[in-house]
Amino acid sequence: MSVSGLSPVSQDYLKTIWTTSEWADESATVKQLAERMGVRPATASDAVKRLAAQDLVVHEPYGSIELTDTGRAHAVAMVRRHRLIETFLVEMLGYGWDEVHDEAETLEHAVSDTMIERIDAALGHPIRDPHGDPIPSADGTPHRPDATRLSEAPTGTPVTVCRISDADPETLRHLSALGIVLDTELRVDDHRAFAGELELLFTASGATLTLGRIAADAVWVTVA
Numbered sequence: 538m539s540v541s542g543l544s545p546v547s548q549d550y551l552k553t554i555w556t557t558s559e560w561a562d563e564s565a566t567v568k569q570l571a572e573r574m575g576v577r578p579a580t581a582s583d584a585v586k587r588l589a590a591q592d593l594v595v596h597e598p599y600g601s602i603e604l605t606d607t608g609r610a611h612a613v614a615m616v617r618r619h620r621l622i623e624t625f626l627v628e629m630l631g632y633g634w635d636e637v638h639d640e641a642e643t644l645e646h647a648v649s650d651t652m653i654e655r656i657d658a659a660l661g662h663p664i665r666d667p668h669g670d671p672i673p674s675a676d677g678t679p680h681r682p683d684a685t686r687l688s689e690a691p692t693g694t695p696v697t698v699c700r701i702s703d704a705d706p707e708t709l710r711h712l713s714a715l716g717i718v719l720d721t722e723l724r725v726d727d728h729r730a731f732a733g734e735l736e737l738l739f740t741a742s743g744a745t746l747t748l749g750r751i752a753a754d755a756v757w758v759t760v761a
Contacts, residue, residue: 540614545646548615549574550584551593554602555612559670559681560700560757564601613677618645618653620666620673625656627667634667634713635706668709669700669719669757688735688753690725690760695740697722700757708755715746717756 540548553573557565571581585602588594593608604612622641626632632640648656654675657663664680665671671680682699690696698721701712712718716739726745727736733750 539650540611541650543611546584547588547591547593548611548646550581550588551604551608551612552615552619554594554604555609555616559679564603566601567596570602610677613673613679614650615645616679617673617675617677618648620670621653621656621660621663622648623666623668624660624663624672628660634703635709637667638703638706665700665719667719668703669698670703682759684757684759686754687723687725687748687756687758688728688750690758692725692728695722695724695761696758697761698756699759702755702757705755708752712752712756715748716744717748722761723758 543551550570553570554565557563557569557573567578567582567585570585571578574581585594585596588608589596592605593611595603595605619641622644623637626637626640627634657675663672671682673679684699687696687698698717698719701709701717701719703709717723722740724738724740725735726738729736735748735750735753737746737748738744739746
């Protein structure tokens with residue numbers, strides 16, 4: 538069965554389980570799923586039990602949730618759909634990067650595998666979406682870069698922005714207004730932990746900026 542044979546709810550849960558651990562060394566729990574899906578823990582627990590009955594996840598009571606090989610393949614297929622659709626909306630239809638997440642959430646359940654592959658070809662087989670999240674290849678291979686949060690970047694070392702979390706559209710707009718977008722080159726001049734701020738230097742212009750810790754946590758960078 539392809540991922541299209543699953544219900545939209547199952548598709549969402551599998552995708553969320555996979556993305557929970559994509560940028561963090563942790564496995565999903567029922568509590569985390571409930572928070573990210575916006576449902577009660579009991580609802581999330583029932584959904585996980587249904588996925589386990591389909592051999593898509595393995596879950597021991599009160600433990601973490603692990604994808605089976607089949608569950609992982611379906612989850613990655615949904616991630617691929619979502620990120621290709623986001624890229625298509627931005628590059629071909631002129632959407633802003635802060636507008637595409639909800640649209641993609643709806644469209645990813647309606648498109649066929651054939652349409653996704655044609656979108657991929659039309660876009661020239663992109664390797665990342667508008668927020669820098671890696672787009673898995675057609676065979677399901679993820680391509681996460683070796684990156685760290687800007688808030689944890691070493692002082693005095695040039696870094697390049699490679700990902701900005703799309704969890705909060707307001708944060709995307711705020712960072713864009715400050716000039717922090719994909720491929721921006723920065724240097725952390727000071728970690729002001731006592732104030733919850735970072736002092737940044739834009740290496741291209743020499744301009745400086747004070748950025749709050751919450752916004753910095755949404756930015757991922759690679760060390761030059």
